[in-house]
Amino acid sequence: MTRQLARPVGITATGQCYPERRVTNDDLSKVMETSDEWIRSRTGIGSRHWVEKGVGASDLAVPALQMALDQRGMKPGELEAIIVATVTPDTMFPATACRVQDAIGAKNAFGFDLSAACSGFLYALTTGAALIASGAYSKVAVVGVDVMSSIMNMEDRATCVLFGDGAGAVILEPVPEGLGLIDFEHRVDGSGGCILHMPAGGSKKPASHATVEAKEHFIHQSGSEVFKFAVREMAEGSRAMLDRNGFLPSDLKLFVPHQANMRIMDAAAKRLELPSDRMVVNIDRYANTTAATIPTALHQAKEAGRMEKGDLVLLSAFGAGLTWGTVLLRWAY
Numbered sequence: 189m190t191r192q193l194a195r196p197v198g199i200t201a202t203g204q205c206y207p208e209r210r211v212t213n214d215d216l217s218k219v220m221e222t223s224d225e226w227i228r229s230r231t232g233i234g235s236r237h238w239v240e241k242g243v244g245a246s247d248l249a250v251p252a253l254q255m256a257l258d259q260r261g262m263k264p265g266e267l268e269a270i271i272v273a274t275v276t277p278d279t280m281f282p283a284t285a286c287r288v289q290d291a292i293g294a295k296n297a298f299g300f301d302l303s304a305a306c307s308g309f310l311y312a313l314t315t316g317a318a319l320i321a322s323g324a325y326s327k328v329a330v331v332g333v334d335v336m337s338s339i340m341n342m343e344d345r346a347t348c349v350l351f352g353d354g355a356g357a358v359i360l361e362p363v364p365e366g367l368g369l370i371d372f373e374h375r376v377d378g379s380g381g382c383i384l385h386m387p388a389g390g391s392k393k394p395a396s397h398a399t400v401e402a403k404e405h406f407i408h409q410s411g412s413e414v415f416k417f418a419v420r421e422m423a424e425g426s427r428a429m430l431d432r433n434g435f436l437p438s439d440l441k442l443f444v445p446h447q448a449n450m451r452i453m454d455a456a457a458k459r460l461e462l463p464s465d466r467m468v469v470n471i472d473r474y475a476n477t478t479a480a481t482i483p484t485a486l487h488q489a490k491e492a493g494r495m496e497k498g499d500l501v502l503l504s505a506f507g508a509g510l511t512w513g514t515v516l517l518r519w520a521y
C-alpha cells in the first residue's frame with residue numbers, strides 16, 4: 189500500500205539559518221576530555237554552531253523562513269499556515285509557531301508546533317502537504333528548528349558533542365501532476381521512549397530544585413541502543429519505500445538522511461547499495477541539529493545544484509519517541 193495525497197503538493201522554496209558561533213572539536217577538547225580524532229571517527233562531526241545565551245528557536249526559524257519566502261518571491265501575508273517542528277521551543281507555550289507568525293508578519297496564517305524530535309520535519313512536511321491536498325489551503329510554511337545546546341549536559345561528553353543548533357524552512361504549494369510528494373510512511377514505537385528522552389519539565393515531573401540538581405532537563409540517551417535502532421529503521425524503511433513504488437536505489441538522484449551519525453548514514457547507504465555521491469551530508473559541519481537536519485540539507489543540495497525539477501529524492505529520519513519516517517518525492521522546481 190502506498191500513501192498518496194489527493195492532489196500533488198511539493199516544496200517550492202527553501203531557506204536556512206545557523207547561529208554564527210562555530211564550535212570545533214578542538215574547541216571542545218579544551219573544556220572536556222575528548223578529541224577531534226574521537227569525535228570524527230565515531231560520528232563524522234567536525235564542528236557545530238551553537239547560539240549565544242538568550243537566543244531561542246524562533247530567532248533561527250524566522251530568518252530561515254524569510255529566506256524561503258524571498259526565494260519564492262512570496263509575502264508573509266500570503267502564508268496560510270506555519271508548522272514548526274521542534275523539541276526546543278522558545279517556551280512550553282505559546283507555541284514557537286505563534287512567535288514566528290508574529291515576527292515575520294504572517295497576519296493571515298494559523299500555526300502550531302509539532303513534537304517528533306528528529307523525525308519532526310518529515311512529520312510536519314506531510315502534515316502541511318495534507319492541509320494543501322485537502323483543498324482547504326494552498327500556501328503552507330514548514331520549519332524544522334532546534335536549539336539543542338539549550339538541553340545538553342556539558343558533563344555528558346558522549347552526548348553533548350553530537351548536537352548543533354539550526355533551522356531549515358520550506359514552502360509547500362500545489363504543484364503540477366508528476367511532481368512533489370509521491371509516497372510517505374511514518375511510525376512510532378513509544379515502548380522505546382526511554383532510550384532517548386528528557387526526563388523532567390513536563391506535567392509528569394514538573395521542574396523543581398530536585399529535577400534541576402538531578403540534571404533531568406537535559407537529553408538522556410543510550411547511545412548504542414539508539415544507534416542500532418537507527419541503522420535498522422533507516423535502511424529498512426528506505427528500501428521498503430523504494431520497493432513499494434517500483435524504484436531501485438539507482439533511480440534516486442539524492443538520498444537525504446537525518447544527520448545523527450555518519451556511521452549510521454553510511455550503513456544505511458551501504459544496505460541500500462547507494463553510490464556515496466548520492467547522499468547529502470552536512471553533519472561534518474553542523475552536527476545533529478534534530479528537526480533542522482533534513483530541511484537544511486535540502487537547501488544546501490539545491491543551492492549546490494545537486495537536484496533539478498523532476499529528480500527523485502528520498503528523505504529518511506528517526507528520533508526520540510521512538511519515531512521514524514520516510515518521504516519519497518520528485519523535486520518540484
Ligand SMILES: CC(C)(COP(=O)(O)OP(=O)(O)OC[C@H]1O[C@@H](n2cnc3c(N)ncnc32)[C@H](O)[C@@H]1OP(=O)(O)O)[C@@H](O)C(=O)NCCC(=O)NCCS
Pocket residue numbers: 221222223226227230231306345346347349350409410411412414415448449476506507508
Ligand atoms: C554516542 C556514540 C557516538 C558513542 O559511540 P560508541 O562507538 O558507541 O562509543 P561508546 O559509547 O562505546 O564509548 C566508547 C568509549 O568512548 C568514551 N567516550 C564517550 N564519549 C566520548 C568523547 N566525546 N570523547 C572521548 N571519549 C568518549 C566512552 O566513555 C567509552 O569509554 P570506555 O570504553 O572507557 O567506557 C554512538 O553510540 C552514537 O552515535 N549513537 C547514536 C546517538 C544519536 O544519534 N542520538 C540522536 C539520535 S536522533
